[in-house]
Amino acid sequence: MSHTTQTGRRQFLTTVGLGGAALLSGCVSAPAAQTNDVDEPSDAGPSTEAAAASLDPAKPVDVDRVAADPTAVPDPIDRDEPRELEFTLTAEEVTAEIEPGVTFDYMTYDGQIPGPMLRVREGDRVRLRFEVPADENELPHNVDSHAIYGPGGGAEATTLAPGDDAAVIEFTASYPGVHIYHCAVPNMDVHISSGMFGAVIVEPKEGLPEVDRELYFGQHELYTTGEVGEEGHHAFDREAMENEEPTYVVFNGEPYAFTADGYGPVTVQRDETVRVYFANGGPNKISSWHPIGNVWARLYRDGDVLSEPARNVETTPVAPGTVTAAEMETPVPGPIKIVDHALSRAGRRGALGVVQVEGEENPDVYDEDA
Template identity: 65%
Template sequence: MTRHPYSRRRSFLKAAGIGAVAALAGCTEDGADAAAATPATEATDSLDSTASVDVDRIAADPTDVPDPVDWNSPRTHDVTLETKEVTAEIEPGVTFDYMTFDGQVPGPMVRVRRGDTVNLTLRSPEDSNLPHNIDFHAVYGPGGGADATTIGPGEEATIQFKATYPGVHIYHCAVPNMDHHISAGMFGAILVEPKEGLPEVDRELYFGQHEIYTNGEAGEEGHHEWSTEAAKNEEPTYMAFNGEAYAFTEDGYGRIPVEQGDRVRIYLSNGGPNLSSSWHAIGNVWDKLYRDGDLVSDPGRFVETTPVEPGTVAAAEIETPVPGPIKIVDHSLTRVVRKGLLGVLEVQGEERPEIYDPDP
């Protein structure tokens, strides 16, 4: 998968911890300016030392979206997903044991047309420790395919299904401890385009929101273990886009560049496993909103904030007439300020004072 231009690692905000990264007005992501605003929470129990990582990056590239459907008759697609259990950083100095599809969070987007057939193979390496499966919300069948795809280490299973109904749907692991597996990264999206296709846009982006429940505090260096108790209380340590705190900010892999005037369609897969998202773009609105993955009803227009329930994928389009940052957030803003849930687009172009003038 292409990593450029978001391949650099960010420096750990030692002075601020995670809490101050977005503390200033407008949810700025400049950690240096925010460092004194909110001190890191002091943990009550010490963590184990930071574990060695298996991958340098767990966050999927939001620009890695399959091309739009350009065929007019049913096709058959062979799709293979591999379960990968890896240790990676939530933020520098903070490690966690993730569970993933294909080693990234969220798992790769699958894109087909209504009426297409999918041959899906789920494969688990021999060095895996746990059983896994996959529940596609686009599948008619027991468990959305989960019953037939439950596999152990070194095993694989294949199912075939027809993409009968259009929409953008979540997929996720659905073993008995599914809250742990989903929280640790095992979710993604399948886009079933209507037979007539989707309206053309200039750019498409794909994010996955989820909660990470650990035995530590946000910003506390060391190896964080999954906490069943925190999950039961629905008190996440981190909330993230694509598995990492503040991944797509200046302190992360950088803002995502967008050309001025582009119409951008954004997909948000809310893996949860528990909390709804109040999805909002600071400095913009959802010009067209496809609620709950519904791609056939008339979209909502000029919506400021929309709920995206866990187990749901939403799609929305924005226009970009004015240069500068557009901050993608959950408007439950403590999640932005203190738990890591912020991504930033950077619209690149000329000032448009007739639309917005910061210094009239």
């Protein structure tokens, strides 16, 4: 496709406006909602027959899961000079299960939520390639990175319709921090809600403090035509989104994905320092981010890695469109429940994951048999 034709399509797509364009509808098949205790069990019950009859049957799924592996974090940067780096992000619309028996049409980068973490150093020259394959997408997509100086954070130049030639932009990673990237086409709130967001780490020239382990989670809201746990295909509910009334509030695309009832908790070892990167895609809700049974020993508010971190913070707000980083110490074994402390979201809508600390008991710090 010629550059002139692509530019014309991009201009058309960017002038459609939030009120136009098709909305995402999707479905994933799953049984009734799991019970996940925070301070007490959730009582989210099964749906009624009348409610169940309102949904289409669950769709066949394209992928087994959309939840990104929280341990899939690029290695810290260990060099003293800038380099030229190249990354490719691919838009993929997929049907997957929100939970067993419940399907939904997600929008993703590289088939996962959150999208792959990109890690660079201050001063690096970054070449970003973006693709929207025709066989995997029905809608236009783009990339708006908060790590980029430039129109729309790169969104204008990367806006593609399915089947367009790949877009390629270059930028210099000018300001250190942890930043979000997301889709920013018309109906961007639908695209982000449906999973199109991720994180970019721009390490300062001197690097980040060394830790034993790093993890990566992303929170967002799912607005659907069904109730929590209601079997069938859940289409996107635009009215619910505009009213900011989510069906699910999830980490990594699925409720309770990283618990014993999901893919299992994330395991770490006693006496490790664990840094967690937490991207809030939103599109609407502030997260009250808290580790139950722990504190954020060092908190890099809003992804600010240049200021001195705050110390021993129990709960911190993470606004939509923000990536926050924080570190935990792990002196005793047992589960650390990472939650949105708006606890109805954690106990009833899915915003809970477990980091399981393994190792010897440490009664000097905590003794449950005293």
